[in-house]
Amino acid sequence: MSVPLTLLGLLERQPSHGYDLKRDYDEFFGRGKQLPFGQVYATLGRLARDGRVEPGEAEPGDGPDRKRYAITDLGRAEVDSWLADPVEPEPHLQTVLFAKVMLALMLGKPAAAYLDRQRAAHLVRMRDLTELKRTGPLVDVMLADHALFHLEADLRWIDLTSARLTELAEAVHTR
């Protein structure tokens, strides 16, 4: 999740104060991990420095929230190109699983048992997410679906790897 680009995207809807941005971010993108105020203002500061947003006139009163920020043409272009670019398919979780299996095989530890535990953890998570989908609002359903598809992909890899462990162990040990 890119916080600066997300805030920039929120600003493309309408000029906003930091407080409103934080509230919208937490509601739509936070999902249990709220954005600290400090990070909102620091990010807005950097975006302003780089010409992606423009602070309005300071309004009377105290505190950092006296300015309304508006997106610039440069900022708009950046949001557009970000939205148009597909995200790098991240294999980060898979590499962790892979590393564990390889290490387990190298060290003669029970890789099958590790994979079973991993499968159990995945299935539990999938069950919780599915329960969430059955009761939650559509925004949560969509996020849960994304998570479910990723977990499913991992699971398929886990199943395939489980079926290949003997072969893999030979490959690791003959090196």
Place this chain on the structure above:
Amino acid sequence: MNTPVAVRPVIEARDVHKSFGQTPALRGASVAVSAGEILAIMGPSGSGKSTLLHCLAGIFGPDQGEVWFESRRLDTLDEAARTKLRRTAFGFVFQFGQLVPELTAADNVAMPLLLNRVRRRTAYQTAGTWLGKLGLGDKGGRRTGELSGGEAQRVAIARALALGPRVVFADEPTGSLDTLTGEKVMDLLVSLAREQGSTVVIVTHDARVAAYADRVVMVRDGLVSFDLGPEASAASAASAAPAALAAQAQAPAQAQAPRHAAKAAN
């Protein structure tokens, strides 16, 4: 999970062996399903998961071992008694093929009721009620051969549940459906079975389908090798919904071993 699970098994396989010719499909599989429980049986192709379902449902008799249904042996009943039991106490949902395409949706749902000597009028009323629950209130007069895959599968669920079966057996119930349709079908099957207290046994290779179940077992090489009970979810209850979503990226990699998995490791 919504439903507290009773302790006494409604259906149980004990050390079941089953071979087809020289090929062993089950080599001592045991599983007990509690009343009201939704159980998913997973496993790779050829693992024996469908054979286990067929043995539990009394479609196949095991070569060795026992199958119990509500405190009586199922495997020692003669074929006529097993057929009667299947018709009165069990409901079935398969991937496809269980509906008569030339008959209407209402005919298909009413048929098992009529076979059980329910009066015609009552049978069709019940069929109409169930088609309504599955969102097919306006499709009762349509031939099932003309329905979409998702609609036909919902008719099959109506048919399986209309009798108020003790156990519903489902073999790859969403196997021929796209993801969204499959999810709707699963949601309806699970919700309606819970509503009327039917136990459900689902065979699937699909983890997303299994995720609707209270409990998941894996069949590998003809044995039940892995058992993931409902208590495994307690630690990450869905009430912490946003946290569950936020945590999904890192959680599986560092997840602690649930009790059942630790057992499976031995």
